[in-house]
Amino acid sequence: QKEVEQNSGPLSVPEGAIASLNCTYSDRGSQSFFWYRQYSGKSPELIMFIYSNGDKEDGRFTAQLNKASQYVSLLIRDSQPSDSATYLCAFWGGGGNKLTFGTGTQLKVEL
Amino acid sequence: DAGVTQSPTHLIKTRGQQVTLRCSPISGHKSVSWYQQVLGQGPQFIFQYYEKEERGRGNFPDRFSARQFPNYSSELNVNALLLGDSALYLCASSIGQGSYEQYFGPGTRLTVT
Numbered sequence: 001q002k003e004v005e006q007n008s009g010p011l012s013v014p015e016g017a018i019a020s021l022n023c024t025y026s027d028r029g030s031q032s033f034f035w036y037r038q039y040s041g042k043s044p045e046l047i048m049f050i051y052s053n054g055d056k057e058d059g060r061f062t063a064q065l066n067k068a069s070q071y072v073s074l075l076i077r078d079s080q081p082s083d084s085a086t087y088l089c090a091f092w093g094g095g096g097n098k099l100t101f102g103t104g105t106q107l108k109v110e111l
Numbered sequence: 112d113a114g115v116t117q118s119p120t121h122l123i124k125t126r127g128q129q130v131t132l133r134c135s136p137i138s139g140h141k142s143v144s145w146y147q148q149v150l151g152q153g154p155q156f157i158f159q160y161y162e163k164e165e166r167g168r169g170n171f172p173d174r175f176s177a178r179q180f181p182n183y184s185s186e187l188n189v190n191a192l193l194l195g196d197s198a199l200y201l202c203a204s205s206i207g208q209g210s211y212e213q214y215f216g217p218g219t220r221l222t223v224t
């Protein structure tokens with residue numbers, strides 16, 4: 001079992017729609033979860049972090065965490081073409097002082 | 112405020128050579144972590160340094176080494192380069208050692224020929 005599972009995509013959504021990105025993780029002890037956005041050829045950019053069960057909203061982004069199900073998701077409302085990127089899910093842990101990343105989900109927002 | 116800076120941006124080396132990559136964290140951040148990202152994969156953890164001491168090491172061979180300086184900047188060294196070392200090397204900065212948010216620099220693209 002991979003430490004972090006993400007659907008590689010591509011996930012295609014029309015402009016203005018809600019994009020839903022999902023991630024499961026294996027380390028039950030992890031307390032911190034992160035979403036990074038990575039444009040092609042660029043480095044990852046931190047867009048959301050969540051530490052507690054439930055929802056956390058920041059602008060058009062909502063992160064959802066369910067520790068019992070070991071599941072974290074990212075919702076992007078009113079998707080824009082500029083949101084087209086790879087979204088990386090990560091958690092703190094997986095054996096050591098480190099972020100453990102998934103392979104990312106490619107999101108395409110179409111006009 | 113300046114973000115994380117890394118140098119050089121791009122680098123081309125030959126198999127067997129050695130390379131040194133440099134990173135300066137965000138002002139006020141005391142921890143630096145290094146990651147390797149190959150195409151199509153998420154970043155893989157190499158090292159974490161906090162207060163000039165190694166606090167974590169990933170599953171990389173001893174050819175990889177790093178250090179942190181009193182001003183919290185850091186260097187990653189890779190000896191005896193292999194073709195498989197070609198990747199984007201990312202430096203991440205955080206306030207402390209624990210599970211704090213990590214902010215990445217622009218990365219160094221290393222190509223080994």
